[in-house]
Every structure is written in structure tokens, then in C-alpha cells.
Amino acid sequence: MIKVGVVGGTGYTGVELLRLLALHPGVQLSVITSRSEAGSKVADLFPNLRGYVDLEFSAPDLSVLGACELVFFATPNGIAMEMAGELLDRGVKLIDLAADFRLQDPQLWQQWYGMEHACPDRLATAVYGLPEMNREAIAGAQLVANPGCYPTAVQLGFLPLLEAGCIDASTLIADCKSGVSGAGRTASIGTLLAEASESFKAYAVPGHRHLPEIRQGLERVTGAAVGLTFVPHLTPMIRGIHATLYAQLEDPGVDLQALLEERYRQEPFVDVLPAGSHPETRTVKGANHCRIAVHRAPDSATVVVLSVIDNLVKGAAGQAIQNMNIMFGFDERDGLHAIGLIP
């Protein structure tokens, strides 16, 4: 049993983390912090946790957090980088579910996130927590940057093709659709049910923060610049991301289905569907799986990859647990056995 703390437990990634940690066999949940809710019971805010989580929210306190073996940050961008240094110095392991340690280049971070990076010296030691790409480094990491939701779905879809070098890396397109929980548990008009239900729209076409993150990850594979058009869309559902990926095939002879199946054969959470399939996001609702299918567009050299995840699980809290399992030598599936909720 390891002692675990969660900083910022009032958002959707926070409550999802608590839901998963509460049933994890190797974890003792020690502290959950929230400045705004300090003193109130976690289960009063999230009644689904009644009977499972008995803690109260407390104000963040470095000495209490410092007594944990692992601290998750489920905070807005810019918080973890302020607190990370001291906790790392005390030997605590950290998994940041926000973006603070995702980009290796602090200039790039500042450009996209609009603030100076508070601990650029730690960026070099931060490990990007996509296990299917980085498992060994994660196992030895003290600081893990948990990937964004879109970047998880998109990278898992493109990786095998880029590794095989069979597509043109300069004209990639990622047309992504997300449920509204991706916008967070924040009062805003745009994500009210009366606004976002029965409607569909693209957003951030001129530039989204996940674009540099995805590009960085893909360029790690190609070793060269990647050209990527990324268009996110808001979908009238709570959970789920569907990435529809387009690439131009350069090697027409490649067996795409075999390529993907081979690449992910050993992966516990990536499921390549049979040829001709169309994954539905609901098959991973509440589950840590990524389901993928690959197609050739008719009469064309275009490869179409369909990749679905639950943005709050494999796209956030579940992947964080998976990283924790790797970092602490647990079975990678521990606490992540849930099956997607159908219907």
C-alpha cells in the first residue's frame, strides 16, 4: 500500500481519479486538497463517492503532501509547476494531469499557455506518460507528465504508421471530437446543457494547445518535422473522444491491419478492432481502453484511422493510474479493470 495524495480534487479529472483510486488494491488515499472546498467532505460534493471516500478536502500543505509516496496534480495548468520542486526534493513522486510538464521546450510552453514556466529546469527530467510509447522511462521516472486527452487518442492512432514510415508525415490531419467533460467542471455558458446539447461545432481551429503536444510526440518518432492539421470539435455527450485521422499512404503495399495489430499485441489497454470496424466511444465509457480501427479510403491513397478513448480515463485519470502502476511496480491493470458501460 502506498500513500497517495491528490492536489485539486474538485474537477472532473479529480473526481475520476478518486473513483479509480478508491478501489485500487495498492493505494491508501491520504489527502485530497482543494482551497475552495477545504473542510467539506469529498462525498458531499460527489455523492457517488459516499461510502467509498471518507476524507475531507483540505488546503494544500506541503508537509502533508510531502509525507505521501505519490502525489497527483489534478489542478488547472500552472499550479503543479509551482509546487513540484519542493515535493520532488522531498523524494515524492509526481504525476501531473495538467499540461505543466508536457512540452519539453519552455518557450513553446509560454507561447501556448501564456505564462512563463516556473521550473524549466525540471522539464528535462519529466517523462511524458504515454505508456505505449514510453513505458521504460515511466518506470524510472520521479515526475510524469500525463498526456492530454486529444494527444492520447491521436498519437496512439498515428504511432504505428509513423514508426513504420509508411505515411507522409507532412500532411497529417486529426479531426477530433470530444464530449463536453473535456471542458472541465467549470461554470460557463458555452457548455451548459441548453447550449451544447443538440448541437455540434468545431472550436479553436486557429490553434489549440494540444497541437504542439501532439507534434512533439510524433516528431519524437519521426525525428523530423511533422505537418499536422488539428481540428477539435465539441460533441453533445459527456465522455468520449473520437479521433478521425487522415494520412497519405506512401507505401501502398503495407498491410495496415497487421501493422496495427502487431504494434499493440502486448498492450493491455490498446485494442485493435477487426478490419472493417468502426469503434464507438461508448465501448470505452468508464474504461481505460483505446479502441482503434484502420481503413483505406475508397479509390484513394488516404489512410483513415479511427481511435476512441474515454477522455477522463485513458485520456486523463485512468492513464495516470496506469502510469502509477508502472512507476510503483503494480500490475499495470490494477484498479483499471472496469469494462465500458454499454448501454
Place this chain on the structure above:
Amino acid sequence: MIKVGVVGGTGYTGVELLRLLALHPGVQLSVITSRSEAGSKVADLFPNLRGYVDLEFSAPDLSVLGACELVFFATPNGIAMEMAGELLDRGVKLIDLAADFRLQDPQLWQQWYGMEHACPDRLATAVYGLPEMNREAIAGAQLVANPGCYPTAVQLGFLPLLEAGCIDASTLIADCKSGVSGAGRTASIGTLLAEASESFKAYAVPGHRHLPEIRQGLERVTGAAVGLTFVPHLTPMIRGIHATLYAQLEDPGVDLQALLEERYRQEPFVDVLPAGSHPETRTVKGANHCRIAVHRAPDSATVVVLSVIDNLVKGAAGQAIQNMNIMFGFDERDGLHAIGLIP
């Protein structure tokens, strides 16, 4: 490990049962029957089960089912009563998730279900599987009639008040709202997303099959005739039942909150919320809990009880697992640890 069979695994209670059984520590899932899908893989129909359930659907075969220690019927009404006799004679235990054994009176059954009962002699030995009312009898039963979804939510709400004798049992009202999964996985126009979404309606006001079932359960408590108006409504969501129950208080001095809390203190799956609460169905989405709150209407002798369940879990498959756990001496919570999915 007990060997378990499922007859009729293609509906929503079927797939929910499989989802729960696949992770139950004491169960070996041996056979899943479906005439229409015989020969195809269960996980092809329900891709969320990929990696968890490797079985194929097979045509129902009494010798195969007879080798199980427990068989669940997740079939349409009228199937279990045809097959039950032979399986019971072979010593198999049965839990019927349909209505075949819910009503003790075969005449009443015929009146509401429109067919003659095929094995009226078994009705006397069938135990009504509402653990909070009938735990001891369930423990010793060979044949359990799993309650309907509305009857579960309604009976759990009215039981403490009727047991305490503090309300008028002749003017009860149950205004119930159900998600559309209650209508089953059946091609029909009325429950298409384009029909049932963005709309709300009552149905079956002239008479619904769950009315006699609820009345029978409540009259077991009162020992006298119960007057009940039951109005079900279709709600544009997948899962969840919300029962809003109205009764006239006869003993104005009773502490309703204490009464409910006391009644359910020992129950693992009934959670009485603090005074003043309004339970949300999403707090039990995917979970086996019933959450209940009790109110006095302002300036009035009307008691208002709010009772929520997931119709597919506590209202069907989860309650069936709970009954199995009781019948076989498992911990009553085994396989039912899931926390409601928020958001």
C-alpha cells in the same frame, strides 16, 4: 467458483449481467445462450466485453445449462417459466430477471401478461428477490424472482413508512421516471434517439405491469389492501429511475429522516441521504445503490420520498448478482463494488 449460465444474453439486462459477472471473483461464466445469435462471439455484439468474455452465444441446451450451479434468465417474459421446471428438477438454482415468477397469483399474472402461466405450481416456492425485504428467504431459495426496476425503486421508498404504519396506505402515489434502456434492446420507433431525445412523456397511465407487482410487495408489509396510483414516464437518458413518492402522513410526530436511516443502516446498497437532499440518478449510474431522501411538503401532510436507482443494476442485473451472492454465501458486495460514474 461456481459455474454460471445466462439464458438470453443479447438484451440490456443480459449484457449488464455479463459485464458484472465477468469481474465477479466467485463466478465462472460457462454458457451464454441466444437463439438468434448462436455461433457468434459475445464480444462481437458487445465490443466493450472484448478481452473479458471470450464465449460464443449458443442455442439453449438443457443438458449444458443443467451442468451449471446457477442459471440466470435474462429473457423476455414467458421463457423462464417454460424451462424452469426441468432445471429446478436437476438441482440448478435459478434467478429470473423477467416477470415470470414475480406475481404469486397465476390469475393475476395471466391478466397482466396475457398468457397462461406455464408452471403455476412453482410460484409458491419462488422467492421475491428484494434483499432488503426478503434476505433470509433468498438465502434458502432455489428459484428467485428478481424484482422489476420500478418496483425496486418504489418499494424501497415506501417500505420504511409502511412498516412504521405512519402513512395512509390507501392513497399512495408513485410518479416514476425511467431512462429508455428500460424499454430494452429492441428495434422500435418510439425509443429511437430521434423520437425519445429532447422529449418527455408519461405512458401506460391506464395500467402498467409493475403496478400489481408493487402492490403485492407493499401489501406483504401492510397485510391489507394498498391503494396505489402509479404513473411511469420516459426520460431522455439511457440509465436511471427516479421515483417520486407521495403519501399522506397519519402520524405527524414521526421523525421521517431517523426512520429511514434506521431502517437501512445495515443495508450495503441503500443509502439514505442527509435531510434536505435531492438524489440524482447519475450518482448510481453503473452502481448497485439505491439513494433515498425524504421530505415533508411545505404546509401539508404530504410526505415526499425520492428514490433513485440504475434500472439495469439495482433494478435488474446488479440486484440479480446481489441475490446470487446471498444464495451462494458470497459477500453480498462481491462483484458490485463499482462506484457511480460522475460525470
Place this chain on the structure above:
Amino acid sequence: MIKVGVVGGTGYTGVELLRLLALHPGVQLSVITSRSEAGSKVADLFPNLRGYVDLEFSAPDLSVLGACELVFFATPNGIAMEMAGELLDRGVKLIDLAADFRLQDPQLWQQWYGMEHACPDRLATAVYGLPEMNREAIAGAQLVANPGCYPTAVQLGFLPLLEAGCIDASTLIADCKSGVSGAGRTASIGTLLAEASESFKAYAVPGHRHLPEIRQGLERVTGAAVGLTFVPHLTPMIRGIHATLYAQLEDPGVDLQALLEERYRQEPFVDVLPAGSHPETRTVKGANHCRIAVHRAPDSATVVVLSVIDNLVKGAAGQAIQNMNIMFGFDERDGLHAIGLIP
């Protein structure tokens, strides 16, 4: 053509009013005020109005509003009562879509709305704008209090029965379900899609502001105290109210179907469905109709009335237009010809 102003055009009743007024043959929309959006184009905030409404929001200005023949208040509670006096003195007619003039008793208003009434002397001249109850008074009114959404659905359902004196007025129950647009276009966590979708809950059981309004309306009919239990619920859809009304029948011989049909035969916007029907809210989506059905509960003296409206149309902006039509001698249907949107 009359010159019309709208105070507070940024909420849902505001945009709905604009949508209807933009196509009304007898109206020239002159001014739309909003402090927060002053200077921006209405159609920038509500792109559905592009090509139909060319105005900008402006800060409220009594001299501009005073030049209108009619001003609608689509403001939060407490605004209209501050501005009404001066506009009335200038001879402008007013329709308030908020609650400021709904309750005749300023003490009762203060008790439920938590502020002192700013112009209690005007209450006596305010006419409650439910045309089916009050058409003649509306025709001659200078100040109309447009009814609340729940009160419209509930009163239209109970009215014929109370007028006929065939039910017990002391034990009425109104179990009401509303889409989330009833909560307004306001940033709040509780009505986010990720919170309110795929869930159902009651709220305000200890007391809702529409309770005294409904009671006042029904007591106008009975001339005596009415006992009413009112429980509102939040439903995962945008538009629509479904009121399920329960009453104890005192005259068992009454032909309920005939009673309702007769009562509403001349009403352009109340549609009594054939016996045995269950109205769906979607049949009135975007339309000014109220659809009603009446049932006897089986084996019981309970009358069940089902009444549906679109909360933003017959429950707010459409009814306001209907009142305007009556006040200015237009055809009562002008601008209100829209047919419910199915699917």
C-alpha cells in the same frame, strides 16, 4: 405596426422573444437593452438571428423605452418593478416575463423572492397574463404579469376540474418536469451538460417560488384555500415542461374528457388530446401550444392530468406575444403559427 422594446435580451426568454418578434407582422422591434452587452450586435450573441435582427444591444434608457408602445421585460426578478412606474406613467404598456407582478400580495412576494417590492401600489393594476383564465382583463391591461412556466402548465391542467368542482382542492399534487433551459442562460455548474445530462433529479422540494403563484391562481377559481404539493424536477433536455397532476375525484360520474374538451374548445393554444393519450413535450417544441390529456388511475378515485408546454414559448415568450396580441387587438395567433418541431 407598433414600436416594441425589449429590456434584457440576453437570456433564453429574451432570445426567444426576439425570435418570435422578428417574424411578427404587426411589430417593429425598436430597442433591445442589455447593460453587459451594450454596443454589440444582437446577432453576434445569437447567430440564429443573423439576417433577421439587425439591432445592437443598448444600455437601458427610459426616454428610448418611453417612445415604445410596448416594452417587454425579460430581465431577472426585481428589475421590472424598479423601471415600471416611470414607463407606465408615460403611457407605455408593459409585459413582465419575470415574477415582479405575479403575486398580488407584496408580503408574500417579499417572503418568496427575498426583497421588498419596489412598487406595491402597482400590483393591484397588474393583470395576470394567462389568457385562458383572464383574456378580458388582459385586453384592457396596461401592465401584464406573464405567468411562470410551471404555473402555466399546472393551472391549465387543474382549471377545468376546479371550475367544475369535481375534485378535492385540498390534496392536489403537481409533479412537474422541466428541461434545463428553465434555469436560464447563466453560467452555473449544476446545469452543465456534463452534470445535467444522463441524470434526473427533483429540486426545491422544501419550497419553490412557483408554489404561491400556482396557489394564487387556483384559489382565484375555488375562492377558498387550495392544498397543493408541488415537486419540480430537472430533466435532461433543453425545452419542455411536463406536468403530471393528481387529484382525488369527488364526483365519480363526471365525464372528464368531455369536461376538458368543452372548456378549451375555443382556445387557440390549448389542445385536449383524445381519451387515452399521453402528450409528449416534443409535440410543442418551439410552439405556443399546451397539450393536455386526462386519465382515471386504475382501481382508484385519482384523476391524472398530463399537461405539456414549451417552457420558453407558452411558458414564457410565446405567452407574452399572445398577451401582446390580445392587448393590441391583433389576431391572437399572430406570430405564433410555428408548429412543434418533430423530430
Place this chain on the structure above:
Amino acid sequence: MIKVGVVGGTGYTGVELLRLLALHPGVQLSVITSRSEAGSKVADLFPNLRGYVDLEFSAPDLSVLGACELVFFATPNGIAMEMAGELLDRGVKLIDLAADFRLQDPQLWQQWYGMEHACPDRLATAVYGLPEMNREAIAGAQLVANPGCYPTAVQLGFLPLLEAGCIDASTLIADCKSGVSGAGRTASIGTLLAEASESFKAYAVPGHRHLPEIRQGLERVTGAAVGLTFVPHLTPMIRGIHATLYAQLEDPGVDLQALLEERYRQEPFVDVLPAGSHPETRTVKGANHCRIAVHRAPDSATVVVLSVIDNLVKGAAGQAIQNMNIMFGFDERDGLHAIGLIP
């Protein structure tokens, strides 16, 4: 007033056509046919039409239909081509909302629709009813093939760019998302609320019937082969199509915003949004508009066009009315004034 008939009034395009025709100032609705519903009142099937449409469904009868000046076919594919010849010979004008006359090449039709074309000789006279492309021909046509929903949204988005010759026509991508009403009012499991809600998926990636229709339309502009990848997706909402279109810009200097604005300046139903906009499908819910925005993807030569319509209005029944207005010399906006329903 022209006499109009509708063949096949029980589907979603049928009821939408009735909703629009019922309020059209120049139309007398004479006959609505349906074999399955013959003899029942239209308003019993679609209660939103109560008070607006008093007709009964009747079995199709060529002599009755032949007495109309215009007949709409809102039938499944393959019906109109059987009945068209006789009606055309009688001088009746026809608008087919199905696919029977959309493809000029009967071989191509047979390949995609799986049946031999019943009247290939009429194909040459059929006019493809996209007014923004074909207005003059429509005005003189006796037989109009109303475009598919996806083809409308996609062609309106690509047209200005292809006409200007500024993009590479060989690598077009159309990533399209549709509400479920596009699947029709047909009992099927896949579009049940419990299946299609809270989920998102692509479908028909290996080939969709709208692909050759779109290609034919675009090639009419380019005069050469067009390379198009078309991926449709099912979105959990009732109405709306969002097309996200990708093309490689060949002329980097072109002012895309000006190009689109100029192209559609005179069009009553195509609304080019200001630069930087993201159209929402709800802004056209129930309305005949297409709203379009154009973007340059960051750091890239990719043009992104966002195009939204209501699949049942501009994508079906509304466009059919627009074609009728053109064919009969009505104002093109007649019967199509409805404003999108927000919220």
C-alpha cells in the same frame, strides 16, 4: 395556390415537408400517401400537426396524384423512379427527396444502390436541385432531384474554392457529422437512444452512397476528376450536419474570406460567418440556412471549411420547398422564414 401531393409522408423528411408546407402561403396540400398508414389521420401519427393538417394518409393513386401540379416524393430509394414516368407524362412536376435521380449515370446508380434504374431515360432531364449551383435549370425543370444532406453541406463548402481554382482537387477530405434523424424514422437497434446517445462513431468508411453524388457535383465544377475522402459520423443529437472540409491551398495569396462572402452574397440561405467563426449546428435547427466559415490551419497550407445545415431542412425538406419556390415562381423564401431554434 398550387395543388401539392406528398408521396410517403411517414418518414422524417415527410413530416418535415408537411410541417413546412402547412404554413406555405402558396400551397394547397391535397394528398399525402402512405401504404402502411392509409386511412389514419396524419395528425394522429404526428401530433405536432394537430390543427394544421387535417388530411388522412391514403394509398398512392396515380389519378389523384396526377391532379396535382407538384408531387414530392419522400419515399425510400427506388420508389420515385417507378412512379415518375406516368406522372411526368401527365405534366405533373416532381421533386424527389430520395436518391433516384441524383446520379446522372445509371450504371453508377446501380453500383451504389444495388438495383437497376427503372427509368434511365429520364435521368438526362432530371435537374440536380442545389439552387446555389443550378438555380436557372431548376426554374425550368419538370423533375428535380433534391440533393442528399451530406452532399448539400459538402458541396456548398467546396464550391467557391473549386470555382476559384485555388485548391488541389485531388486530395479533398470531408469529415462529416450527422444527427441521427439522418438515419430515418425506421425501427432499428443502432439508432435507439440507448445505443446512439452518449456515443460517437464513424460509419461507412469503406464507402457511402453520398460519395459519388458529391464527386459528381464537384466534378461538374472542375470539369475533371476529383479525389475525395468522405467519412460520415453519427452524432448523438437529432438534427444537424457539420461538415469539416480539408483542402490543400494552391494559391497562397487568395483571400478566402472574401472569396466565400462574394460567392454567396446574393444567396438567401447561405450565410458566410465573419472570419474566425465556428458555426454551430443549432443556429440552423429548424431553419433552411447553411452557415459557413473558412480558416487556414496554423503553420500549414490546409484550408479548413466548416459548413452546417439542418439535415432535414436545407438537407432535405427545406431545400425541396426552395426548389418548389424556384420552379413555380414564388419568392424563394416563401414558407422558409423560420429562424433556428436557440436554445
